Amino acid sequence: MYNVKSAEFTRGIVGTNEILLGEKPQVAFVGRSNVGKSTLINSLVGKKDLARSSSNPGRTQEINFFLVNENIYFVDLPGYGFAKISKKRREKMRKMIVWYLSYADSKPKKVILVIDSKAGIKEFDRDMINLLKEEKIDFVIVVNKIDKIKKSLVKKVIESIKNEIGDDNIDLIEFSSKTLQNKNKVLSEIFD
Numbered sequence: 001m002y003n004v005k006s007a008e009f010t011r012g013i014v015g016t017n018e019i020l021l022g023e024k025p026q027v028a029f030v031g032r033s034n035v036g037k038s039t040l041i042n043s044l045v046g047k048k049d050l051a052r053s054s055s056n057p058g059r060t061q062e063i064n065f066f067l068v069n070e071n072i073y074f075v076d077l078p079g080y081g082f083a084k085i086s087k088k089r090r091e092k093m094r095k096m097i098v099w100y101l102s103y104a105d106s107k108p109k110k111v112i113l114v115i116d117s118k119a120g121i122k123e124f125d126r127d128m129i130n131l132l133k134e135e136k137i138d139f140v141i142v143v144n145k146i147d148k149i150k151k152s153l154v155k156k157v158i159e160s161i162k163n164e165i166g167d168d169n170i171d172l173i174e175f176s177s178k179t180l181q182n183k184n185k186v187l188s189e190i191f192d
């Protein structure tokens with residue numbers, strides 16, 4: 001079992017300024033808004049409101065760094081595509097995500113791409129998968145809110161997501177912040 005003893009907000013960045021966090025590894029979380037990315041991060045660290053929902057204004061349009069167990073950074077990338085922000089702002093957020101994954105001075109050792117099990121793979125997710133492959137960044141896909149899928153249909157849903165991705169080598173992890181199923185598996189992806 002992985003034990004998260006501490007998790008603290010370190011800083012948020014809004015532009016493409018230097019990250020300056022030192023040598024500690026980073027694991028980044030990326031996903032469309034409302035896929036449950038902040039709830040996932042909070043579940044993993046066992047804190048209620050460390051990461052903020054993308055449906056709230058403020059810190060969520062920044063790249064937020066959280067120092068976990070004093071030895072690794074969780075990097076919460078802006079939730080992409082929130083309806084209530086302007087197209088211009090959305091494009092700026094997309095650029096920040098691409099900048100962090102492609103050009104920043106310290107790249108993440110792994111990316112957790114979060115999708116909503118009901119929504120499946122969208123254009124943004126496809127773009128991210130292509131970018132992560134290009135940048136040779138290790139990643140897994142967390143298929144979130146799996147509690148919303150009828151048990152008898154889970155296998156089918158996973159199969160169809162695999163088909164949408166068209167690559168059998170990508171790991172999919174079923175997850176739910178309600179049941180916390182596979183929490184340890186996600187943590188092992190981060191800490192191992």
Ligand code: GDP
Nearest residue numbers: 033034035036037038039053054145176177178
């Ligand atoms: P974010 O925009 O990706 O950070 O999404 P949030 O974490 O704010 O979650 C969006 C909505 O989905 C909220 O109403 C959450 O309560 C809900 N949610 C998040 N995770 C789960 C989950 O595992 N199962 C279910 N059923 N709902 C979830």
